[in-house]
Structure formats: C-alpha cells, structure tokens
Amino acid sequence: MALSCASPGHVIDSPADLDELDFDEILARKGPTMLDVRIDREEVPPMFQAAQSPGLA
C-alpha cells in the first residue's frame, strides 16, 4: 500500500517495533507516512465492553 502511494511505510507488530520508530522524523517529513500496526485482535474496544455489561444488553 505504501509502495503504491510512493510513500514510506513501516510495519509494527510489537511494542519494540513502535519504540524503534523515529516519530520526529516521520512527522516532520514532507508527505505522508504509513504505519501499519497489527494490534491484538482479541482486545475488545471499550465501548463494546460497556455495551456487553449486564443491564445494558
């Protein structure tokens, strides 16, 4: 996707990958930068947690 947009891209799988990013450089760069962050899909968004609470179903 980043290649198709001729923009730099980074894949982030782990917290270590995130720590290695130089956000000063990324945010100062002329043009967009894509960060592909693969999150833990088992985590439920907070608002869905609230909706699943007893009495709110």
Add this chain to the structure above:
Amino acid sequence: MLCASESTSPTTPIKPQRLMLELQALEHTLSGRCRQQHDWAVHYCSAAIAARHDRWTASPTRRRSMHARATRAGFRVTMDSRRWAGPSARPWRGARQPETARSLCITGDGSTCMSGQEIHAFARGGRSCAFVFVRASTTAPTAGHCTASAWPVAEQIGFELCAGRPIG
C-alpha cells in the same frame, strides 16, 4: 478506564491500549476515523489527556479548562467517525495551532480505500501526516459495516494504478 497492565503490556501483537497511549504521548494533532479505531482513540486518548492533568474528579468547568489548556499546548483530538480523517488532522485556518503542527491520523483497515485517496492527496500536496492503520483485520465491529479487511482490495487498486493498468 485506563488499565495499567494492558497499557504497558510488552506482548506481541501490540495491545491497542498501549498503542493509543504511546501515540498520545507525542505532541501532535490526533485524528481518528472508523468505528473501532474511533472507540479506542476517543477512550484512551481522551483519558490520557485527563490523566496528564490529573483531574479525574474535575467538575465540568474544570474539564473544559483542562481541554482548553491541552489545546493551547498543541494537543488536539478530532474524532470523525465515517468522515475524511486526514484533512481533520491538519491544522485549519484560524486554529491556534501553527501550520507546522504535527499531524497524525488514526484509521483502520475497514476504510483503507478511503484512506488511500487521502494519502495520495497528501503525497501530491507534499503535506506531512502520519497515517496509523490500526489493523485488527477480521474483527468487524458491526455486521454489514465491514465484514472483512479492505486492505487487500486497496492494495490491489494501488498497485494497478501504479502500473497504469485499468482497474477491474
């Protein structure tokens, strides 16, 4: 409510709670789109602002003051569900933020095609913005909204555009 264990979790894949807290620690303008990313960002980034100013029990007046202070400090959160997220991440005319303010757009894999158009516009204009694709892939929040990741489709469209081939 912030969960300390998840927001500092070193596990792989990265916890969305940790991602949001890491992102809000940067001084930039945040923008969010899409249901799930919107939910993560509005919950954890807003909470982070509150935590930063240590006003969990503040009155509404104090919270407004807190938000104004965060804005003056150059930290703004805009959350546009199902709207263009990239432009809202950029400082607008008349805003307190300078044009050089750093922008970061949080989006998801359910709106990749939409984001692709935005990224092309940013690239053509030479405007800086980091697009964070929070990818949970198949975890569609609601039936009928996005039942699978749009990422492969957007990727294919992008490559075909680059190759100059007709899309179809």
